[in-house]
Amino acid sequence: MKIMLACNAGMSTSLLVQKMRKEAEAQGLEVTIEANPLNRALEKIDGFDILMLGPQISYAKDDAVKAVDGKIPVVVIAMADYGRMNAKKIIADAIAAINA
Amino acid sequence: MADNDQTGLDDDMGPMEEACFQIIASVGMAKSNYIKAIEVAKDGKLDEARKLVEEGNEAYLQGHEVHMGLLQEDAATIGSIHVSLLLVHSEDQLIQAETFRVIALDFIDLYERLSA
Numbered sequence: 001m002k003i004m005l006a007c008n009a010g011m012s013t014s015l016l017v018q019k020m021r022k023e024a025e026a027q028g029l030e031v032t033i034e035a036n037p038l039n040r041a042l043e044k045i046d047g048f049d050i051l052m053l054g055p056q057i058s059y060a061k062d063d064a065v066k067a068v069d070g071k072i073p074v075v076v077i078a079m080a081d082y083g084r085m086n087a088k089k090i091i092a093d094a095i096a097a098i099n100a
Numbered sequence: 101m102a103d104n105d106q107t108g109l110d111d112d113m114g115p116m117e118e119a120c121f122q123i124i125a126s127v128g129m130a131k132s133n134y135i136k137a138i139e140v141a142k143d144g145k146l147d148e149a150r151k152l153v154e155e156g157n158e159a160y161l162q163g164h165e166v167h168m169g170l171l172q173e174d175a176a177t178i179g180s181i182h183v184s185l186l187l188v189h190s191e192d193q194l195i196q197a198e199t200f201r202v203i204a205l206d207f208i209d210l211y212e213r214l215s216a
Contacts, residue, residue, distance in 0.1 A: 056131055058136070080125075083125030
């Protein structure tokens with residue numbers, strides 16, 4: 001499973017990635033997680049299973065959906081989960097969206 | 101600060117990191133709402149635009165309160181708060197949200213006049 005995270009500068013999501021990798025490892029999941037600013041994320045999206053947006057760029061969701069051409073789900077991370085860096089919940093949401 | 105076990109918060113995340121993330125998440129969400137409001141106002145959906153601004157204001161307030169708490173703590177302890185890049189980033193998001201709110205309200209007003 002490959003998860004791409006995107007926010008404005010990639011700064012806050014970089015921290016979130018560390019938490020998510022740790023959580024995935026604890027759960028024994030085989031996951032690749034990357035964080036990038038949105039433009040870069042879209043350039044590198046090939047091969048990823050899901051694109052997750054930070055709440056600070058939820059306004060760009062429509063554009064992101066268009067950019068990935070409906071091939072993979074685009075999910076906005078809930079404000080509360082993002083604010084608490086709730087890696088467990090975010091990973092569960094990613095799995096649910098990929099399997100939906 | 102919130103109970104770590106209840107929130108699913110990582111144990112190694114300090115209260116300062118937690119506060120910064122709460123600010124980034126809430127005011128970032130607010131900023132996003134303001135930008136979206138301009139977009140939908142452009143399409144003539146003025147009520148939807150105003151609703152987005154209101155929801156943005158609520159989100160903004162949550163982040164603003166956390167930030168205010170930090171300022172008060174800093175004042176009470178004579179500048180003991182460590183200024184990290186993450187804190188600066190959260191304040192950057194805060195400023196962007198404030199700016200976009202002013203712009204969004206003005207744009208909604210403008211699009212309303214154009215469609216009148």
